[in-house]
Amino acid sequence: MRDIPAMVSRGALLAALYFAGAGMTVLYLQTPADVALFWPAAGIGYAMVLRFGKPYVLAIAAGQALLHLLLVPAPPLFLPFSIGSNALATWLAAAYVSAHARQLRLRTSDGFLLMRGAGVLCLASAGIGSLGMLVAGMIAAADWPRAFLQWALGDLLGATATTSSMLLLFGVPRQEQTRLAPALGSLRERLLWSLLMALLLAGGIAIAHRGSMYPLAIATLPLALLLWSAARFPPTFTSVATTVVTITLALILGLGIGLDGVQRPDSLQDTALLVSSLVVVSTIPILLAASYHERFVAMAALHQRATRDPLTDLLNRDAFEEHARLRLAANAGPLSLLYIDLDNFKLVNDSASHAAGDEMLRHAARLVQAEFAAGDALIAHSGGDEFTVLAALPDEQAVAAARRLLGAIEAMRVAWQGGNLRITASIGLAGSQPPHASFDELLSQVDAACHEAKDLGGNRVLATAENAESLRNRSRMMRSALDAREALDQRRLELWCQPIVPLAQPAQPNRVHFEVLLRWRDGEGLLRPPANLIAAAERFRLGPRLDRHVLDATLAWLESHPDVAARVAQCSINLGAATLVDEEFGEYLAARLRRSALRAGQLCLEITETSVVRDMTRTRRFIRRMRNLGCSFALDDFGTGFCSFSYLRDLQVDYLKIDGSFVRDLASSPLSEAVVRSITEIAHLLDIRAVAEHAEDETQIDLLRALDVDYAQGYAFQRPLPIAEFFGVKS
Known part of the structure; x- marks a missing residue:
């Protein structure tokens, strides 16, 4: 009801506009029987009904009635035909257009649609109007075709001349x-x-x-x-x-x-x-x-x-990089690059659905924009749950803005299916002063800083200038990961072996129990220890691939030397934490053993205590499946992690490998002796054999025997050797 006065006011203005368009040509009619060859009011009325709706045909009727009242007196019998011809024909034309297009825009297809609608208007108006002239006696029957055609042509020219401009002036969208x-x-x-x-x-x-x-x-x-x-x-x-x-x-x-x-x-x-x-x-x-x-x-x-990124309407990664390089090259004032990564975002996708994750990304994008858009910053959704910002701010101001953003993200609640989703973020930040560092260098710095912030628990800002040493360590780790990938790609990994020797009874002749160790050669061909390489591979998700390579290379070597394979009592191969939760690795290992000459019972898979507790459910499932095939299991580095004996009953391992730090101090530390004794006794209670690592001299061996340790491994027996040398096979 509140819109009625506004509609009446608008209708009055449109009626006046229609009257003005009609009066423009009617003034030049010589007699009431004349037909105007140009009727711009037709286009004006057509446009206003299309724009404001069909009820506004009443404005056309009012304008036409006003025309006959003030300017062109007409026979009373002709008046309803004259008013009806313009109002009804415009209504029909607008209905035709509306049936074919929900919303008009400035495009050629809509232009042709308007022309077709104008054709409907012209024919309907000319038919009604010329019929009215005939009924009112204004023309003879023989002149009806001429009147009809002139009326139609006048309306057609009026529609083509004024409709488009009126629509644009009335506010029809010109472009997306x-x-x-x-x-x-x-x-x-x-x-x-x-x-x-x-x-x-x-x-x-x-x-x-x-x-x-x-x-x-x-x-x-x-x-x-x-x-x-x-x-x-x-x-x-x-x-x-x-x-x-x-x-x-x-x-x-x-x-x-x-x-x-x-x-x-x-x-x-x-x-x-x-x-x-x-x-x-x-x-x-x-x-x-x-x-x-x-x-x-x-x-x-x-x-x-x-x-642009279609989800958040921010710059995408490629566009951001292009603009960022140009801005850095301009060397105009201090700049700060921020790398924003939402913490544990995968949990949102997995628990609430990807649609919920998309909604959270949109909310986070708005918060990033609200914090940085005012400073003409470049803001991008770089992909996944990551955002990148290049702001014209010095370090201190950028850190303050980043902390405000962290607080806003932490306070954000996203309503979803009756609940509220929440999340935190980690931000890596690197500042630069003219002349600026390259974009690649800054991106590498903030990426490392962001991942370091996540490793420290997330929901924090880590600036490269304040954490240089830790970031250098992380960079070294990342380079080690690249080395691991390159070594895998170029097959520069080597298999070495070290024996595991029984202490309580003499070893069986021609039967070898050993562990496969890994060495790798760098690009210059120098042999390198595996510790950093394995740690980096595990940290950067290369662990399963590395473990597959070692397993396959070991089985392939033994299969190519069947006389050696026949002597193997137990071959121990280490598996990382990521491998234990990799569902595909279990499928691969089962398939690989089925086509191997080595029996599953000759294979022992070593897992660490810390990797077990990462995902106990999947670890149990993996152990159960591999044991069903016949494989044995050893729990490596036992005693240095969580030292929880309670879960040993559920893990079904065959060996407990006592960490070498306790074995090394066995002769001088009562605590180490107590730890070794406790582990051994509990292992025997659970029908598990104890293995001492890093046994380096006879004194340690004697003490281990006295503590009833079952096996020992270390320099006291033999240093690691390449697999061919270990088995005495000439290459």
């Missing part, structure tokens, strides 16, 4: 939202164009006034300038200019106003030819402008897709 600015002509160019158009029209009128035989040339000369406008200027400018030019030409050529040498066309053929020419002038520039606009919108959409 885009960040690209179209290449529009300057103000100086528009002024030059307007001057040329005025001179061209004035010159054409002067020539026609002097009695030229080709008055239609006046209609075609401005077309060149209108095409220029379509290619260079905004669509609204071109549309309004086309309307003004068409109205000017129609008033002069169609009505013969103001020119002695130009007369109103008398024959139906001349009328049709003149109006058709003016229709071409009024439609071609608009269609061309729509075509240029469509091409621009398509280019903008492609640019949007190429540079």
Whole structure:
């Protein structure tokens, strides 16, 4: 109800606009029986009903009634036909357009739709109006075809001349939202164009006034300038200019106003030819402008897709990198690069769905924008749960902004299916002063800082300047991971072996119990210890691949030496924590053993105490499956981790390998002796054999025997050797 006064006010304004458009040509009718060859009110009414809705046909009826009341008296019998022809025909045309398009935009397909609707309007209006003239006795029956055609042509020209400009002025969307600015002509160019158009029209009128035989040339000369406008200027400018030019030409050529040498066309053929020419002038520039606009919108959409992230509407990774490199190269003031990674985001996707994760990313993106957009910062959704920001801020201000952002993210609640999702983030930050470091160098620094922040528990900012030493250690670890990947790719890993010797009874002749150890060669061919390589591989998710390589290489070597394989009592191979929870590794190992000459009972898989407690459920499942195949298990480095004996009953391991730190201090430390004794006694209680690592001399061996340790391994028996040398196989 509150909209009714606004609708009445708008209807009154539209009725007045319609009346003005109709009055423009009616003033030049010579008799009430005349039919105007140009009826701009048709386009005005058509546009306003399309824009504001079908109820506004009442404004057309009011404007038409006002026209007959004030300017053009008509026979009473003709009045309902005159009012109905304009109102009803416009309603039918708008209904036709609405049935084929929910929303009109500036595009060629909608332009042709408007022309088809204009055809409906013209035919319906001409049919009703000319019938009314016949019924009211305003024309003879023989003149009805001429009246019908003139009425239709007048409405058609009015619709093509004014509908587009009225729609654009009424606020119909001109283009989809885009960040690209179209290449529009300057103000100086528009002024030059307007001057040329005025001179061209004035010159054409002067020539026609002097009695030229080709008055239609006046209609075609401005077309060149209108095409220029379509290619260079905004669509609204071109549309309004086309309307003004068409109205000017129609008033002069169609009505013969103001020119002695130009007369109103008398024959139906001349009328049709003149109006058709003016229709071409009024439609071609608009269609061309729509075509240029469509091409621009398509280019903008492609640019949007190429540079923006569709989920968050931030820059994507490639666009951010391109802009960041340019900004760093400009060396204009201090800059700070921030790398933002949401903590444990995978849990949101896994527990609440990826749709919930997407919603959380959108919320986080808005928080990042709210914190940094004011400073003209570059902000990107780099992929997954990561955001990158390049802000024109010095270190201290950037750290303060990053901490505010962390607080906002921690306080964020995302409503989802009756609950609230929450999350934290880790931020790595690197500042740079002119001349700036390269983008790649800064990105490497913030990436390392962000991952270090996550390793420290997350929900924190780590600035490279304040944590240089820890980040250097992490960089070394990352280089070790690259070394591991390269060594795997180039097959620069070597198998070494060390025996595991029984202490309580002599070893069986021709039966070998040993552990496979790993060595690797760097790019210069130098042999390197495996500790850093294995730690980096485990940390950066290369563990399962490394373990597959060692297992496959060991089995392949033994299979190629069947006489050696027959001597193997137990071959121990280490598995990392990531491998234990890798479902595919169990499938691979089962398939590999099925086609191996080595029996599963000859294989012992060594796992560490700390890796077991990472995911106890999956570890139990893995051990159970491998034991069903016949494999044995050893719990390595026991005693240094959580020292929990309670879960040994559920793990079903065959060996407990006592950590070498206790064995090394056995002779001098009562505590070490107590630990070794306790582990051994509990192992025997659970029917598990104890193995002492890093046994280095006879004193330690004697003490281990006294403590009933079952096996020992270390330099006291043999240093590790390459596998071929260990078995005495000549290469």
